[in-house]
Amino acid sequence: MRIKITACLLLAMTLAAGGCGTAEPPADDPSGRGGSLTILRAADIDGWDPDKAIQLATFQTLPQVMEGLVRPSLDGASIQPGLAEKWTLDARAKTITFTLRKGLTFSDGTPLTSKDAAFSVGLWRKGLSMGTLYGAITGTATPDDRTLVIKMKKASTFTLAWLGNGSSIVVPKDFGGKSRADFFTKPVGAGPFVVSSYQPGQRLVLERNSRYHDPARPYLDRLVYDVVADPNQQLLRYQSRQADAIEAVPLDLAAQIPEEERVLVHPSATIHGIFVNATKAPGDDIHFRRAVSLAIDRARYAQAVFGGLAAPATGGLPPRVQGSVGCGCTYETGIDKAKAELAKSSYRPGTKVELVVDATTPFSTRAGETAAAQLRAIGIDVDLQKLEVQVLVDRQAKGAYHLSLGEVGSVSPTVGDIFGLIVATGGLYSGLPMKTIEDAFDRLEVARTDEERGAAVRVAETWIHDNLPYIPTAFPDRLFAVSPKVKGLKVTPFLSYPADLLQAG
Amino acid sequence: MTLLAVDELRVSVRRRGTELTVLDGVSFAVGAGQCLGIVGESGCGKSLTLRATMGLLPPGATRTGGDIRVGRSGLAMVFQDSHASLDPTMRVGTFLADVVRRRRGGTRAAARRQAAELLAAVGVPDPDLRLRAYPHELSGGTRQRVSIALALATDPRVLLCDEPTTALDVTLQAEILRLLDTARAERGLGVVLVSHDVAVIRQVADVVAVMYAGQIVEAGPAADVLDRPQHPYTRALIGAVPSLDGPVGPFRPIPGAPPDPAVYTPACRFLPRCGHGDAACRGPVPGVHALDLRHRSSCVQHSTHHKERT
Amino acid sequence: MSAGRLRFVAARLVQVLPVLTALLLIVVLLQQLMPGDPARVMAGPRATVEQVAQVRRDLGLDQPIFLQFWAYLTNLAEGDLGRSNRTGIPISAIVGDRAGATLWLMAGGLIVSTALAAPAALLMALRPRSVAARICARSLTILVNCPPFWIGLMLASVLALRTGWLPVGGFGETFGERLRSMVLPSLTIGLAAMPLLARSAAGSLRQVLAADHVTTARSLGITGWPLVRRHLLRNAMPPAVTLLSVQAAALLFGAVVVEQTFGLPGLGAELVSAAGQRDFPVVQALTLIFGCGIILINLLADLSVALLDPRTTWR
């Protein structure tokens, strides 16, 4: 199985924010420098080694310290300069040529040259876990200290987009003489912040990098991330102003955040759906899968499970990112039709169908109960099982399940991100052949125009709609709680926010 | 001179939420230099009588009636199991000196000296060494002597002894009994000695009260009661004890078991095991008081026999 | 110390060995027992089968179990607890970082629960029929049935949030901050642990109260406070120490919940998150530390009980 792109699989629904900052200058007066903010997140970063990034928090935080060549723009539609001030994609030569900013230094004062960038590209490519995501890259060249040429086997626009992702970070050549493990316990980069102190699982304190290439940013002197897993504790800290913001408040608690302190991402670039094991009965029968899809009343589901803080799913790929063109088809609902489809399928009433859900949040259990109730209404004998999240992942990977409930969120500004995950996981653990999606992605990867992109995505959407490797049910919202003290928080649909633009009012 | 008089003592115990009267109308008195022996089978209420007299009923048991008159002087008690009745965490001397000081005041050193004297008085050899010992480091006999010394440290007028020799072997038993006898003679103590062992009672008691099922069934001077028992229970009790002095007869345990307090009645409680009973035994039987030196029993049969004979 | 006591201590120490061995074995077996493949967790959702296999090789999980056990033992013998699979941080550093909060919490919990339980136990044992004792007993019954996270949440949202006197959670940096931040968690864990402690302590006091030697003391005219101090407490001490040691073990469990509720960066919270992430080196090390802690506490309790009791010689 060839893997091209990534996304963050958020089965635990442990949502934190992801993405990167942007270089757009703030519209308002930039004099508001100084101050400190404390932000709460439910899960800590996976450490500083980009190859180990799984949590969204990691993709969000790594570039704050170790900036990449480019970063995505705030609306996610384009690529913005990072360490590189400009770049050109030569489709014929299959190269991207980056020109680094003048006078770049790492936070320890060492100059940053194209050698460091080339070393970093090598690092990404060799990554055990992420390496294949850079599969199009075949090599680098460094004609001078400020020029980096990335050679590819095809003119991949996706690779360029992916270089703006949180795992594409620039580190000193040969880790500045340290071992990889040592370097990543005390990382040095050229991002807007430096690590002041880091206690894994507890607290990360970032401080302004005085050597950052943009003298105006970051605005904050200090940015503290406190890891607090318990939602009540999060809310108490926030209400007592021991913290200024919460990244991704559990939607249960939405009612307890005053209206004016909510930053709502409606909907986020996340698909919530029922994953189907299509390698064994009854999921191997398309009629059964259609029956399941028809059984889910998506509007009702969004209301019941998310309290209305979600949009009913209208396609199989996440909305509001580059290339989200929708399906051009509809996901219908209807008990009678569903029963008719079920009758056509090989499913015999009375046969137990396992629906496995993550046990660790009341929220996912509740989603399971709602889905189970709707499936039972058409005559599927659902056996709802709560599983600890890693057990669930294990069973999905091994195909030891019938149905499961999950969420997949985009971490990058392009819908192609999810393509990669779908391919890598065999259609989110359906076991169906992913040839069509793979081909569609090959077209998407080299697409130069929105039309070409739209055409490629629509092929995939249509195939998902017709074959239902998974059944999309909702596009959930994400909610940030933000106290009046915090200024300049702008959250993208894929949940990144530029931390260097935050201000403490 | 009467030092202690117990009148119509009643004690109940709560079991499964109901009150059971386990001691009923127990009366006895003891004078200076006198030894009252209370004898009976296990569970007849002998120990409970002593504890009630002392005011040390176990939790769950309460005195529900009766009167206890003690002269100006106090009571002290010697317990059966000297192993359990001495605080295991305290050196003998500390405990003894504590008691002495509590009673007589004075300095620690003085109390300690008196403690040593007391130990010497009860026949503990090398008292200074023993004062530093923990109870478990002493032999059974020495421990019981310590118990007696503790009791004597409070300068009591009446000593209540609950089976003081049961845990000891025969030689030690005799020694302890002699010690009690000496203490009685020298200090003019009244002694109430409880035992299930008729031989022990015979050895030291002037007056004997026989208890059965929470009542005194026969009382009188020791010689009268033990040699000319009136109550069939007393006869059985004596018969059940192999005597070294008397003719070697067969060992005859009393058949049956004492009744449970739940089925106590005003009728003769020994009737089911007696064998001589008739209708009269099913009516109320007279209570027996060990207040004076008259020999009497609660057996209605005996009184009728007696009348017939005279 | 007499030869007999030395022998006792030695014997008790020898008894620890098989327990320790079994603990080690279980610690290593944990990985086998807990479902959820650590290699897959580490490799991430997009990893291929080959990549997962590679991670498994890197972690040494493809080795036979006895080799893993041996490797673990030899590392342990060198004082090396290993590194976290996830962050690569040496576990000794993690433990050093996290132990503080847990130790504070346990100390606070022990102090609060003892301070609350001791008077309650004395009251219930010495004046069992008094109105106060009855009220006390009933309140304990109710308290023992309150879920601990409830107590914590109530304390935090009512006491701390309303008044602002105390932090609602977190650990703080300075000694003063830590002291303040420990008040509510200690109170929570103390309140949760106290009813059982009070009840068992009252029970053992009652047992001592009914003991023959206390009757003897009372027959000798020793009553009131001198009786309590000289005879009751002294004899109730060994069971109380044993109780406290059991309590300390229970506190460790409570600590997991309370650390979670108050967002304290303790070992319990770390164990929960490491278990959730299948970070087995951390899970193993923490299990081992907790286990050894409990073994040590039990050992100390047994030894001090033995030393408190002059009768101890052999067994």
Add this chain to the structure above:
Amino acid sequence: MTAVTFFRARFRARRGGGRVRWVAVTLLALVILAAIFAPVLSPDDPARQTLDQLRPPSADHPLGTDALGRDVLSRMLYALRTDLLLMVFAAGLPMLAGTVIGALAGYHGGSLDAAVRWVADIFQALPVYVLLIAFVFVLGPGTPSLLVAFGTLGWIVYARLIRTEVRRVRERDYVSASYLLGLSHTTVLVRHVLPNSLRQSLVYLTTDMGLALQGIAVLSFFGLGVEAGTPELGAMVAEAQVLLRSHWWLAAFPGLMIIVIGSSVAALADRFNEDGEAG
């Protein structure tokens, strides 16, 4: 104290104790009846989901509705069934196992006793949470795993209790006396030793029942616990935990019910306690 005041004090005390116990018995009886007649008493199907979510108590829904719009009263009534059974088994099975093991170990002593003590030591030296996780994970969340987990971890206390008691009682005179009379081991154990030891266990059992309910609540707090969808008090409390401050009734009533059940059972135990004191 004169006889009269003595009697009064005693009378008061007895009436006081009796009243509490009477209340406890009544409450418990009501709870059991409510569980038995749950289908009749419930105003609604406990599983029926509506979009009337998180409503406060009203005439239609006396205890309000939960996050899925289900009637909380109905769920609570059905939860009683789950919980009473769970309580009895989660506390009863360990007691049964512990009693048997402890009695055998205490009575026979020797290597059996040593082995039991060893196993108990090991179990006590392990962080319970890890074991619970391991158990519940291996077996998957759900009632059977709960019972196995509680059973495996809970027997130790009883075994220790019974073992100590058996050893103590065994050394008392009357057991040796019964020996002399030629009674068999089992007879002695069953007739003389166990009744004495069991009383203490029963006291512990009643506490344990309350604790079992709480244990399940705590497991639910970590996402383990009974099967999804099954109404269960601890799970109801744990699920409503995040909403405690905005929708207090969701956690309050099931929580109160846990306290009522636990306290009532414990109040029953006082009876054994008092008898214990008397005997």
